[in-house]
Amino acid sequence: MTSKLRLVLKFGGTSLSSAKQIKAVAKFVHNVSKKNQATVVCSAINDVTDQLIQISEFIQKGNKAAASSALAKLKKQHQQIAKESVSNSKIRKKLDEKLNAILAELEGLLNGMMLLGEVTPRSLDYLISFGERLSVGIVSHVLQDLKSKSVDLTGKDVGIVTDSNFGSSKPLMDTTRLRVSANLEPMLSKKIIPVIGGFAGADQHGHITTFGRGGSDYTATIIASCIKADEVWLMSDVDGLMTADPKIVKNAKVIPEVSYVEAMEMALFGAKQIHPRSFEPLLTKKIPLRIRSTFNVNNSGTLVTATPDESTNKTVKCVNVIRHNGLIDMRGGSMVGAPGTAATIFSVLAKAGVNIMMISQSPSESSISVVVKKNDLDKAVNTMEMNLLGKIIKKIDVTADVAIIALIGSGMRGTVGVASKVFGAAAKKKVNVVMIAQGSSELNLAFVVKDSDCAAAVQALHEEFKLAE
Numbered sequence: 001m002t003s004k005l006r007l008v009l010k011f012g013g014t015s016l017s018s019a020k021q022i023k024a025v026a027k028f029v030h031n032v033s034k035k036n037q038a039t040v041v042c043s044a045i046n047d048v049t050d051q052l053i054q055i056s057e058f059i060q061k062g063n064k065a066a067a068s069s070a071l072a073k074l075k076k077q078h079q080q081i082a083k084e085s086v087s088n089s090k091i092r093k094k095l096d097e098k099l100n101a102i103l104a105e106l107e108g109l110l111n112g113m114m115l116l117g118e119v120t121p122r123s124l125d126y127l128i129s130f131g132e133r134l135s136v137g138i139v140s141h142v143l144q145d146l147k148s149k150s151v152d153l154t155g156k157d158v159g160i161v162t163d164s165n166f167g168s169s170k171p172l173m174d175t176t177r178l179r180v181s182a183n184l185e186p187m188l189s190k191k192i193i194p195v196i197g198g199f200a201g202a203d204q205h206g207h208i209t210t211f212g213r214g215g216s217d218y219t220a221t222i223i224a225s226c227i228k229a230d231e232v233w234l235m236s237d238v239d240g241l242m243t244a245d246p247k248i249v250k251n252a253k254v255i256p257e258v259s260y261v262e263a264m265e266m267a268l269f270g271a272k273q274i275h276p277r278s279f280e281p282l283l284t285k286k287i288p289l290r291i292r293s294t295f296n297v298n299n300s301g302t303l304v305t306a307t308p309d310e311s312t313n314k315t316v317k318c319v320n321v322i323r324h325n326g327l328i329d330m331r332g333g334s335m336v337g338a339p340g341t342a343a344t345i346f347s348v349l350a351k352a353g354v355n356i357m358m359i360s361q362s363p364s365e366s367s368i369s370v371v372v373k374k375n376d377l378d379k380a381v382n383t384m385e386m387n388l389l390g391k392i393i394k395k396i397d398v399t400a401d402v403a404i405i406a407l408i409g410s411g412m413r414g415t416v417g418v419a420s421k422v423f424g425a426a427a428k429k430k431v432n433v434v435m436i437a438q439g440s441s442e443l444n445l446a447f448v449v450k451d452s453d454c455a456a457a458v459q460a461l462h463e464e465f466k467l468a469e
């Protein structure tokens with residue numbers, strides 16, 4: 001790297017699961033910051049957010065003993081990692097004090113929630129924001145142990161202001177931009193490395209809010225937009241976005257470059273799931289994002305930009321799969337030409353809390369098929385039977401275990417013959433295609449097969465589109 005870059009480096013929980021890993025992360029940041037200006041965003045230590053959510057469930061059930069023992073486990077985990085990762089005794093003492101103060105606040109919160117016996121969206125966000133508060137304390141002190149100057153901050157401290165939509169808040173970007181840059185610029189010019197807790201911010205009343213699961217990615221891109229970073233690196237345990245799941249396709253490869261829109265489609269599938277809103281803050285300033293592995297830093301990963309290099313543009317960039325879903329096919333003569341049929345079906349499913357992943361209707365209008373998560377299948381079928389069977393629906397057919405295969409690539413747009421290649425390849429492997437959907441953006445072509453056929457279909461397509469080359 002020749003010129004100095006302003007970087008935002010985000011580390012996911014899987015990169016922070018032990019003292020050894022945290023030390024490696026700090027070392028990496030320390031080295032990167034010798035030649036560049038680094039701002040760090042961290043998730044909670046692996047699994048900690050899940051543990052906090054579990055604590056909230058204990059509180060809801062009034063199970064004080066279980067909540068306390070889960071808290072004790074969290075305390076021990078963090079104190080142990082802190083002890084093992086900082087060697088300078090002064091810095092360790094400072095870190096211990098910091099962690100103890102945070103853990104005491106967490107304990108106070110749990111007691112309060114327990115007394116009230118309720119978990120509100122607001123108290124839940126406050127509770128689950130503690131994972132990141134604890135992790136950044138540790139990472140920042142490990143950096144100090146390496147003689148880097150570093151400060152740890154929460155999303156609230158750094159100035160991320162959001163709406164009050166607890167659990168899936170959005171940043172108020174104008175205010176956030178002013179506050180974040182006012183807070184970070186002086187630190188950066190003094191060569192201090194800010195280590196910021198991902199996932200959470202605060203609303204205008206100062207109440208902690210979160211962005212939803214995986215929200216640290218979003219924090220990283222928000223910060224990057226506020227300080228006009230040159231690049232954002234999402235560091236995790238995968239090498240980048242892949243042409244297919246390497247468990248299914250042996251010679252699957254890291255995709256070198258994709259566009260923001262392609263990445264948004266891919267973010268929903270595969271090993272590296274990215275918070276879907278993460279790309280928004282990058283779009284106006286066209287800040288590039290890299291998806292890289294913490295454990296394989298020589299690999300440059302996948303670059304996400306507005307305009308990927310021509311040489312990397314292929315018709316199809318990857319073949320992804322979402323396995324183990326249920327397909328429901330609904331038929332009935334009275335569905336034909338009856339306005340509102342689809343609306344009725346979807347609202348009945350929505351009322352039951354079932355999320356629909358894929359939809360298709362034949363032009364004869366005599367059948368509508370939907371794909372839902374397997375966990376939702378029974379609920380979906382029950383509610384359709386109770387509310388609509390014998391009325392607008394005459395017959396319901398269910399296929400219990402199907403896979404959605406999705407080909408993604410903006411090169412499909414306007415390219416003639418993609419579908420025939422896709423279904424030709426499936427046919428050669430004697431794979432029966434159960435349902436097809438393509439959005440008119442032509443960025444994504446998805447079809448459904450029996451789950452037992454999915455490996456053969458994915459392998460055939462990976463080969464057909466020469467994705468290993």
Ligand code: ASP
Nearest residue numbers: 043049199213214215216
């Ligand atoms: N710790 C949060 C979660 O597990 C946020 C994140 O990891 O990005 O969802």
Ligand code: MG
Nearest residue numbers: 012013043214
């Ligand atoms: Mg996480």
